[in-house]
Amino acid sequence: MFRIRHLATCIACAVALLSQPASAEIMREVVYYGDRSVSLPPEIDRIATNWEAQNSILTMLGYGDRIVATTRIARSMPLMQKFVPSIKAAALTTLGDGTVNVEELMVLKPDILFSSRALPDAVSRQLRGAGIAVASFRSNSIDALVERVLITGEMLGPDALEVARRYQGYFDDNRRRVAERLEGIPPDRRVRVYLASGAPLSTSGRPSLNQDWMDLGGAINIAESWFGDMPYASGIASLENIIAGNPDVIISMNAEDAEEIRTNPQWRNVKAVREGRVYANPRGLFWWCRETSEGALQFLWLASTLYPDALADIDMREETRRFYRKFYRIELTDNEIAEFLKPTY
Structure with a gap:
């Protein structure tokens, strides 16, 4: 009798499954950081993000053309527009x-929203209730960046995860290459650097x-201990402290800030300005020094800039060309x- 009831139950379950609409999807769950998870459809077709740098990661993983909602800054980046034309729409x-x-x-109905921070509970519930997965990430460190690439790849699917794993290997290899070339340079010969991150005094x-990639690139950050009690260890410096720190090199996130530092008389006594070693940070689809x-390439470029003799065998033009070809499927011109x-700019 039990076997008959069991058979009847199995038949009923099978009938119920067959009666579901053809469009019904079997959702997959991705658990990350041990205590967070998202429920996702088998295929990610529509993506939203409120994090500028995430757009570059999505593009690298092959999903840039599936971004249906993003930020004003990301949408206006000239090279993002060039290589991902759909971002403009x-x-x-x-x-x-x-x-x-x-x-x-709610109108766009993306499969997932990638967020730079945890959203208010009410907003997350509302979005998830509408079938929009919400993924928020750790940030502000090199390790968190690489981990985010891997997690994003897993969420997007096997094709993206394969790219993410290759990227991790490339990143680790760059760490090794730089470390090997800098290991013979003692602390007293390391270059002192000031970073202007978004404004001359920021x-x-x-x-x-920022500290992480300066560490990897062999720089001594003159602001290393200035903001230990501030969020993200960032803040506004005084020009007096910068002058007292007397950096050998200044890196500016923006080209216009670099020009301001070079030409403003208040900066003229800083060693980096006197010796013409003020550089605008490289920028591709996004600024290399940010969460992209x-x-x-950021710390490879930094080490090459600070220690050209130690990295004489590293050609940043060819490194850049190969990186974007391998991971972004972009053939860059010399210009x-x-x-x-x-x-x-």
């Missing part, structure tokens, strides 16, 4: 005050993503590579 994920545009996302200390997968390495 993407809606804005956030409102003017920086909050997520829930109404727009900078970062430890712990931060292009950061795999484009020159603009990446020495941006003029």
